[in-house]
Amino acid sequence: MGVLEKAPAKINLSLDVLGKRDDGYHEVEMIMTTIDLYDRIELESLANDTIHVSLASRYVPSDERNLAYKAAQVLKDHCNINNGVHIRMDKNIPVSAGLGGGSSDAAAVLRGLNRLWKLELPLEELAHIGSAIGSDVPFCVYNNTALVKGRGEKVFPLPKPPPCWVILAKPDIGVSTSKIFQLLNTEDVVHLRTEEIVNALIAKDFQKLCTYSANVLEKVTLERYPEVLELKKKMTGAGALGVLMSGSGPTIYGLVQQEKKGISIYNGLRGFCDEVYLVRMLG
Known part of the structure; x- marks a missing residue:
């Protein structure tokens, strides 16, 4: 068995x-x-x-x-x-x-x-x-x-995030987490208001969640990999909210509340990179 x-x-x-x-x-x-x-x-x-x-x-x-x-x-x-x-x-x-x-x-x-x-x-x-x-x-x-x-x-x-759709897009590159951390200058980091994201999750406030979500590793990865920056711009321009890099990258994700909007953004990004997904939050 x-x-x-x-x-x-x-x-x-x-x-x-x-x-x-x-x-x-x-x-x-x-x-x-x-x-x-x-x-x-x-x-x-x-x-x-x-x-x-x-x-x-x-x-x-x-x-x-x-x-x-x-x-x-x-x-x-x-x-x-x-x-x-x-x-x-x-x-x-x-x-x-x-x-x-x-x-x-x-x-x-x-x-x-x-x-x-x-x-x-x-x-x-x-x-x-x-x-x-x-x-x-x-x-x-x-x-x-x-x-x-x-x-x-x-x-x-x-608490799990408010219900929404997640569009994920990964350019055809790999990123070394250890390398990105090595390149990060911790003295230059502008620290996040993590407590505001916690409050957004407690209140199930989708807009507030999108407003305060951030990743201090983004600056390092986006400077090193221009295709990741371009992908973030495309997803933002397509109307996704809370567009953010996950981890050390290179995957960029965006959030939408309407499935129809998610499908539209998904279809638009398919012409830009091969690995694109439209999924739900679990949490």
Whole structure:
């Protein structure tokens, strides 16, 4: 018997960098939510003590470099599990896109193996285990809307965003998160009014959410990749609101409340780049 898990993509409603930490990481303050674009993860126990990952993607490794593989190994070590697992991955989330696909896959493996191996670990413990795999994994374990602090390990649940459609567009480039953080001058950062975004979520205020959403990494990525800046201009010009880069990019997203408007913007962007999606918020 196998176990199936969905691994939804995330978007940043805000991303602020408060400074550089002594451990080399950056201190962040982010609000993230999940969207209805997801990978599918199927887990099957193996009698021998091995981890096998299979997927049809030339962009994603299937060995120990894969975050899903790492998640299985970390959980095996944490719980002294001698069984192996076959991880089948159906990838739909764009790679190196700022949408947390690898982190969400890892979180889905943690949740799925918790069920498959009947470990009965609480989500809090799975999130703690996930923090050793990647900064976004703890948030992805919960699969909600949340304020995230520290280097990503502190997750505080928030109300889900007001109902709306999300248009996502990714230019045909990949962006290194570590490289963007290296290029960021933390002394030049104009910090966000994160509390206003929290208040917008509590009040279900779509306009206020769009007004205060921001990402301090945008300046770095847009200066380095002019195609991302052009994409943001096109989406804004098409009438999307709250147009923002997710994570370190290069994906740009915009919000609309009317499905018809979302379809119109989606169709317009299809001629500009190949990877365009129209999805709903989950959160």
